[in-house]
Amino acid sequence: MTAVTVLLSSASRTIALSPTNSTVLRLMTPGDIPAALELSRLAGWNQTADDWRLLLELTPAGCFCFACGRTVVATATLMGYATRLAWVGMVLTHPDHRHRGYAKQLLSELLTRADALGIPTIKLDATDQGQPLYEKLGFEFEQPIERWSRNESQNLPPARSTGNLSEWFEMDESCFGADRRSLLAGLAERSACYTNTLGYLLARGGREASYLGPCMAKSIAGARELLTRALSNTQSRWAWDLLPENQDAVTLATELGFRPQRRLTRMRRGAPLQTDDGRIYSIAGFEFG
Numbered sequence: 001m002t003a004v005t006v007l008l009s010s011a012s013r014t015i016a017l018s019p020t021n022s023t024v025l026r027l028m029t030p031g032d033i034p035a036a037l038e039l040s041r042l043a044g045w046n047q048t049a050d051d052w053r054l055l056l057e058l059t060p061a062g063c064f065c066f067a068c069g070r071t072v073v074a075t076a077t078l079m080g081y082a083t084r085l086a087w088v089g090m091v092l093t094h095p096d097h098r099h100r101g102y103a104k105q106l107l108s109e110l111l112t113r114a115d116a117l118g119i120p121t122i123k124l125d126a127t128d129q130g131q132p133l134y135e136k137l138g139f140e141f142e143q144p145i146e147r148w149s150r151n152e153s154q155n156l157p158p159a160r161s162t163g164n165l166s167e168w169f170e171m172d173e174s175c176f177g178a179d180r181r182s183l184l185a186g187l188a189e190r191s192a193c194y195t196n197t198l199g200y201l202l203a204r205g206g207r208e209a210s211y212l213g214p215c216m217a218k219s220i221a222g223a224r225e226l227l228t229r230a231l232s233n234t235q236s237r238w239a240w241d242l243l244p245e246n247q248d249a250v251t252l253a254t255e256l257g258f259r260p261q262r263r264l265t266r267m268r269r270g271a272p273l274q275t276d277d278g279r280i281y282s283i284a285g286f287e288f289g
Helices: 030-042 050-056 102-116 129-135 165-176 181-189 220-231 247-255
Strands: 002-008 011-019 023-027 063-068 071-081 085-095 121-126 140-150 192-196 201-205 210-217 238-242 259-270 280-282
Touching: 023 050, 023 102, 030 071, 030 085, 050 071, 050 085, 050 181, 050 280, 063 102, 085 102, 102 129, 102 259, 121 129, 129 259, 165 181, 165 192, 165 210, 165 280, 181 201, 192 210, 192 220, 201 220, 201 280, 210 220, 220 247, 238 247, 238 280
Parallel strands: 002 023, 085 121, 210 238
Antiparallel strands: 002 011, 023 063, 063 071, 071 085, 121 259, 140 238, 140 259, 192 201, 201 210, 210 280
16 A cells, blocks of 8 residues: 655645555645646536636645645545535546545545534535435435536637625525525626526536536526527527426426436435525526535
């Protein structure tokens, strides 16, 4: 077995993993963004360098990686929403470095950190490949979540539009189950923002497709108006992640020309969280919840 140094802030310790070449588990830095972006690209994910940058800005003590020399070969992130909820995301390993226990060790570090902070609920959106590992770590099925997509002739970023998002922070918290106003403010700086009297919608650019979400609305009519307005501003390819148990969201996606692309599983570790999924028309992203 090879000794692997774990660097967490100013502390360090040693663990044993499969033989590797000077592999270090440490916190990510902004200099790691290009390598992290390459990992998400290799996985076919839609995140941009700006998405990675936002994660590092909002949760610098929750973005971990394995680095082999100077090369990042695996990542995982933990987004904390106050002390009520933590969200696991960006669990990625380079294809040449899989089956070495990196994902399991990264997740163990994230869960240890969340437990030390007393966070009662941890959630994630699992791929089929990752679900067995999450189940071994105590995560349970909560509900399915689906990626829907719509293709157009061009791939352009959403046109900029501004709205007062702060007035919707309280409704977002009641629907999502935790206060995430810092995330929403960060996303709003990078997104087109649409509001009406019934809700809000953010739309931002992606690596392969522009992204619709998050979107919260008090009615299907309110959500329809927001989505129609956003979609009319560009001919971009679009990605939309929704909870299929919200049948109104499915109805709108179908009506607006979207088709289901892939299905993931939303999982939970710890206490149930009270949410209002009927008002959630689009999530913020698999990495954010």
